[in-house]
Amino acid sequence: MLKAINDEYHDNGISRSTFKRMIGKAKAVGIFTVYETERGNGSQSSNLYIFNRFPVNEPPEQKTMNHPIETINLLKTEKDQKIKKRKEEPSELNHTFVSNRVPQEFVQFVRCFFDDAKLIEDYWHMVHILAFDYKLLEETDVVVGIAIESFRQLIRKLKFTKAVRNPIAYFFGILKKKFCRYYDERLEEKRVEGIVEDEPILYTIAGETFEWDWLHGGSVKMVG
Numbered sequence: 081m082l083k084a085i086n087d088e089y090h091d092n093g094i095s096r097s098t099f100k101r102m103i104g105k106a107k108a109v110g111i112f113t114v115y116e117t118e119r120g121n122g123s124q125s126s127n128l129y130i131f132n133r134f135p136v137n138e139p140p141e142q143k144t145m146n147h148p149i150e151t152i153n154l155l156k157t158e159k160d161q162k163i164k165k166r167k168e169e170p171s172e173l174n175h176t177f178v179s180n181r182v183p184q185e186f187v188q189f190v191r192c193f194f195d196d197a198k199l200i201e202d203y204w205h206m207v208h209i210l211a212f213d214y215k216l217l218e219e220t221d222v223v224v225g226i227a228i229e230s231f232r233q234l235i236r237k238l239k240f241t242k243a244v245r246n247p248i249a250y251f252f253g254i255l256k257k258k259f260c261r262y263y264d265e266r267l268e269e270k271r272v273e274g275i276v277e278d279e280p281i282l283y284t285i286a287g288e289t290f291e292w293d294w295l296h297g298g299s300v301k302m303v304g
Contacts, residue, residue: 173197
């Protein structure tokens with residue numbers, strides 16, 4: 081057969097390896113059946129290729145009809161697995177789930193950038209720590225104002241640079257500077273009004289007296 085093809089196309093047919101490869105594929109899909117023949121002396125002769133007939137109106141086998149059912153079952157299993165995974169994973173809560181201990185003014189501002197209840201509460205926790213240290217917990221308006229201004233400064237830093245590795249820690253640093261500045265300004269006002277005495281603090285250690293001019297940032301010195 082291969083020789084006849086090459087003769088027909090003047091040696092421009094196909095190679096033997098290509099022919100054998102195509103024969104193998106045709107056998108695999110059932111296009112024809114190959115029978116080996118023998119000569120009278122028992123040696124192998126040429127092969128016999130018989131093309132198979134394909135049914136036209138016969139119904140498909142039961143195995144073929146089951147394929148859609150198996151596919152549906154597979155899809156159902158994958159869907160069940162995805163639903164189970166969603167149930168196992170903790171869902172992210174938005175700003176409406178923030179604790180009522182966090183002032184709404186702060187919540188509404190932060191949610192514009194991070195609509196995550198836990199993250200908003202983490203930022204406010206930093207505010208609460210410093211407000212407690214500076215004894216400002218009763219001055220809610222002042223604390224919220226400082227917190228929002230500090231957060232605005234943080235967002236500006238995040239938008240314009242990539243230097244911030246830990247936003248919450250950076251926010252805490254901004255807060256601390258602003259609380260310290262406010263505390264110093266308020267202390268100075270009280271000193272001017274005479275509410276706080278403008279006198280150094282005297283204290284004794286091991287029988288020696290020291291003076292600390294704390295209002296003016298003076299150093300400690302021994303006075304007697």
